[in-house]
Amino acid sequence: MTIVARLTKARLIVAALSLLTLVLSGCHHKKYENPITKDTQQPDKVLFDKAIKDIEKGRYEMARLTLNTLMNTYDTSEYLAKAKLAIADSWMREGGSHAWAQAEAEYHDFILFYPQMEEAAEAQMKICDVEFKQLDKPDRDNAHLLKADEECKNVLTKFPNSRFAPQAASRVRQVQEVLAEGEFRVGTFYRAKANYSASANRLQAITDQYPLYSGADLALWSLGDNYTKLGPRFREKSTVAYQKLIRDYPLSLYAEDAKKRLKAMEAEVPDPNPVAVAHMKYEKENATHVSMFGRYWGQISSKPDVSKASKSGEPQMAPFRPTIPPLVPVPAGQTGSSGGVTDVQATTDVPQSSALDTKPDARLSKTTDTTQGANVRPQPTVAEQAAATSGTTHTDAQAKAEADAAANNGQPPKKTSTKAKPPAPPKVQKPSKPKKQKPVLPSETAPQAQPQPQDQAQQDSAKPAPATTDPPKQ
Secondary structure, X not given: OOHHHHHHHHXXXXXXXXXXXXXXXXXOOOOOOOOOOOOOOOHHHHHHHHHHHHHHOOXXXXXHHHHHHHHHHXXXXXXXXXXXXXXXXXXXXXXXXXXXXXXXXXXXXXXXXXXXXXXXXXXXXXXXXXXXXXXOOOOOXXXXXXXXXXXXXXXXXXXXXXXXXXXXXXXXHHHHHHHHHHHHHHHHHHHHOOOHHHHHHHHHHHHHHOOOXXXXXXXXXXXXXXXXXXXXXXXXXXXXXXXXXXXXXXXXXXXXHHHHHHHHOOOOOOOOOHHHHHHHHHHHHOOOOOOHHHHHHHHHOOOOOOOOOOOOOOOOOOOOOOEOOOOOOOOOOOOOOEOOOOOOOOOOOOOOOHHHHHOOOHHHHHHHHHHHHHHOOOOOOHHHXXXXXXXXXXXXXXXXXXXXXXXXXXXXXXXXXXXXXOOOXXXXXXXXXXXXXXXXXXXXXXOOOOOOHHXXXXXXXXXOOOOOOOOOOO
């Protein structure tokens, strides 16, 4: 039997076992997590018990109708909070992207209306579980990864003393393991393409922000090698990467090679951190061993492998921040390798207000000028005043002369207007229409007769004689 045939047979067995597991899980009815143990025959309690039985048997739509009837009919019931939480649990159990979205919305509403109840922490933890169930592998879309990281951190920040805090911390470590694995794959790809600057950018972000990542030691080794290949200008960063590998991951397989590199660079070899030694020993003792079935299932499953995630340690609570590649110049006022927006520093030195106190307000003067100019007639210019003065003087002299002439003749003086008459508009001549000419036939066109000598003489006699310039006779 060939290897291909064996692999095909193994995959068929795995598929059959997974189908059998799904069938068995569908036949089993899981008990509800939050029942009401109070034994009473009140109508609202009867409705709640009926809805819980429907949820346990998979009749989710009927259960939601019963719970809505309870909430709308008995608006003062003591089971209102439990009923609202049960509606969200029914969507959670139904499964599917649509049902999980509805469950998340219902859990958020429950936390909004009942933030002081003990079940609020449980609702937040179930929101974390909803996002965790929709995780994809590291090389795919990380939208649910980022959302799961945020919602699981909310359990630790909003409900730090709840019984769900250890479980939420484990979820955060698993989510960050997948996020760091995705960044590590991108950095390895750039390293294979000899783009050491981009590779160092990704690996630097991993080692700084996800120290609990299972491949952090390999990331530090690759980071130091990338800085070494970028040239002597990055010798210091390469040294820092190797020293961090020896100090924080002393039991790593790359620790001895890092020591050799530091000795060759004549740099200081640090001592291992005792806390890091104890942490790595604990991780090796409590490591999760994946079975053969799990390895085969991981190849065909869309879920990420979180078996290598850290089992202890405080997860990183700060959000992921991309870094700046080493070959890109750092903006002014920013130090370190972390990227993002630079901090803006404000000074408290206030300039003296002597200029403001002594000088007039420019805005006020501008406003006054604008206001006055809106109602005052504009003053004429010097040229306009000179023209008006000259025109008035000429008109007064002409009127005085006419009055004197009229007095001499015994007639009353004529009234003259001092107003200048506006010039008459120029007359626009209309273009004359061309006259229609009759077509001339070829027979009508005759050659013009040449003038005879006699006619020429008559024409010459008709011309006027030239004027003589003889002096006059005395």
